Amino acid sequence: MNGEKILEKILRHGASEAEVSKKTVCEKTVIFENNRLKSLKVNNSTSYRFRAVVNNQLGVFSTNSQEHLSEAWVQVVAIAKASDFDPDAVLPEPQPLTPISGLFEERAVTLSEVLRVARKLVEVFKNFDRRLSVDSARVEVVSSDYSIINSKGVKAEEKRGFSQYFIMGLATEDEAVSSFDYRMNTGVSWEKTIATVEENAISLASCLIQSLGARPAPIFTGEVLLSPETVSEFLEALEFLVNARNIQEKRSVFAGKIGQTIGSSCFTLEDQPHQPGQPWSTAFDSEGVPTRPLTIIKKGVLTTYLYDTYAARRDMTVSTGHADGHFHSPVIQPTASLKEMRESITRGIVVRRFSGNINPINGMVSGLVKGGWYIENGQLTYPITDTMLSGDFFNLLRNITAISQETEPTFVGPLPYLLIKGVNILGNKK
């Protein structure tokens, strides 16, 4: 059954507006666990989502089954009728889309190729040192087709694909056990993505071995060099703060702060969803609204919030194409090289991973440093463990002093290192 026919049925069943989206996904995955090949996996799935507006009441129904398609329009209208009247519950109007190139690779990667790369990833890592152990490793290839139509004329389709590998390991020596650490890479191109397998496996192995014998850092207030992985957690807190729905619901202290300074003058944050060949790029959001490059914070000044159609209508503005509330492909403008940043630190720490809380509501940041190093006069001095850091998120944003030119892959895209001053570091207080 095609989408238009379902749209018609939803409208005939009493809806004033209707939307149908369909996603087909094919995944091939190889999983290593506990140093051994665990399983090989093939998943194919198709799912449908329906939204109906009945007298400004919005309902959502989704299914993966052909069997339930025959009653989907009944379900979604019944759900909408049980919802509240909301003048802002409308579906988006159609807008021109800019297709993004390079989101899909025609070449079909076989499960055997995925297995070959997974074996290489694990073998290079394991062969580096006998003290290393693989907790889990995973290599996957995913392709998807997403299409969306609505009764107002929105019609969008995107074919996407990406390859990803991930390895998480630890090192043990006598009774000492290191923290977990991991490396990963994601890309549209299979060949380009897997080209870094060896380098990343060795980098992880080397980091884990060096982190053995870690000890607590001292107690002091100093500089912190945050890894790209940690920066992604800071961005998650920022995402909450600039989400228009949280502004409207008075859950974000950034309400009313457009045009005001909320961060350091060296901090510029953009969302760049139109970069060709990037797996995070997309031409439209999950409502079919076009995405666009957006500067969210410019030299420390807040310039916009993230809007979906609903929030935009409440603020009498237009959607920024952020129906899911997340940045698509965040980019932080660089200010210095990583080497310069590290050498500039008089006394501080490197944070590879942060196991903690960044509370975007009251701004409190507190947690454990993982895979960290103590730095004095620009030199990595010793690996640290049992060390916490704390601070106020809003102050930390103002205290960013440098952003690296170098980026590393993270689960939200390539991100740089950030250097922040004035952070409380709590090591050996017993």
Next chain:
Amino acid sequence: MRAILLKIVEAKATAVQARYHRRRRLKIKAENSRVTLLSASETAGVGFRVLQKGIWGFSSTSNTDVDELKKTFEEANQAALSGNGLRQGFPLVVSPVKGVLQVKETRPVTNIPLEEKVDLVRRSEEQIKNLSPKVVSSVAFYEEIVDEKIIVTSGGTNVSYRDVKTDFRVLAYAAEGSRLESGQASVSATGGWGELFRHNPAEMMPELAVKSAVEKLQAEPAPAGLYQVVLHPSLVGILAHEAIGHTVEADFVLAGSIASQNLNQKVASERITLVDDPWPHLDPAATGTLLVDDEGNSPMAAVIINQGYLKGYLHDMETAGIFQVANTGNARAFSYQDEPLIRMRNTYIQPGNDAPEEIIASTALGLYLKGLGQSGQADANAEFMFGVDEAWWIRKGRIGRRVVGVTISGQAFQVLSSVDRVGSDFLLDSGAGYCGKHQPAKVDAGGPHLRCRLKIGGEL
């Protein structure tokens, strides 16, 4: 469906598992006087898992035609065969289950009209706003998951299983000047609304959330340092689940977690007995209740720490074979598209002999800590960090002023070794939400009040 699956699992392989899984899910959210989310879904599909010479192959489909099922099985089989020679076989420990299983449901969710569920969410959200002029924002959220499974395996399992998980959560945001704080209350259960609201009626929860948010506005930041603390059962559960439980999952043990070195050694105070239980008799409606695992095996209670000694791990049929022990039946998969992994169920510390109020009365200086804040994580070395939702000073045996921004950290076995008082009370109280390990899982955790020493992260 059952007949087709039974036929397929007869195929030539070391082991074959077929799992049909139909899921109905409902989510309702109200914010500031509006229902902003009303979403239902219905999904169904079959996952096939085939073991050939030590390698698992897995494939799933949402198309339940006979030919498609056969094709999907063959994909799983071929995937397993493509790893031929890369690993040696291992013995499997199975405890097959037959029949029809169903969790207890008092006021089953499928008998409650949608309008009544929407009304619960709407009323609760409304109640939050009216409780204090300092409340600037309010949210109420309800979720139910109704699962129906047919699990058929070459090991002899042939079972139908109906499971229902429910969640209800309220959030209050309070402001004063430029300061913003939040408070929350949540419940979750296996079963119907009778089970969901077995400890707290829905009407009580907005009050708890508002009180927490408003009182936090006056609270000072926590001072950093090592403190004697009294943990509420909600945090005892987090400690049991996050800091100990994950390190004793046998897949983590095989990867080299700290627990791999400590079997039969003293790792905690002799007052500590820690269990992962699929059906706790003290609270059978706990969220992690499980009647059959997703490999089709009968789950059993696993005593992890017995009177301070590490006594066992959590197993699936593979790791039980590798360790040559009983299968605890901890293999769980979130959806038909997921392979079963070793996951916890209801993880708790057993009650002791001390009255909770007496534990506080005997504490000269310390902190009383309750509820998980934003998140909690633990590492392979059992080093953990949790955000704490609510915290108060204890001075001269009395609970005093609130503090905010508390995170606790330490090495879990060291912290459990420092336990000097264990309460006689018991509560499984991990609230709404999921545990994440490659895929979500509904779990519960708790225990009694207990007193120990641990590190507080906060202001220097």
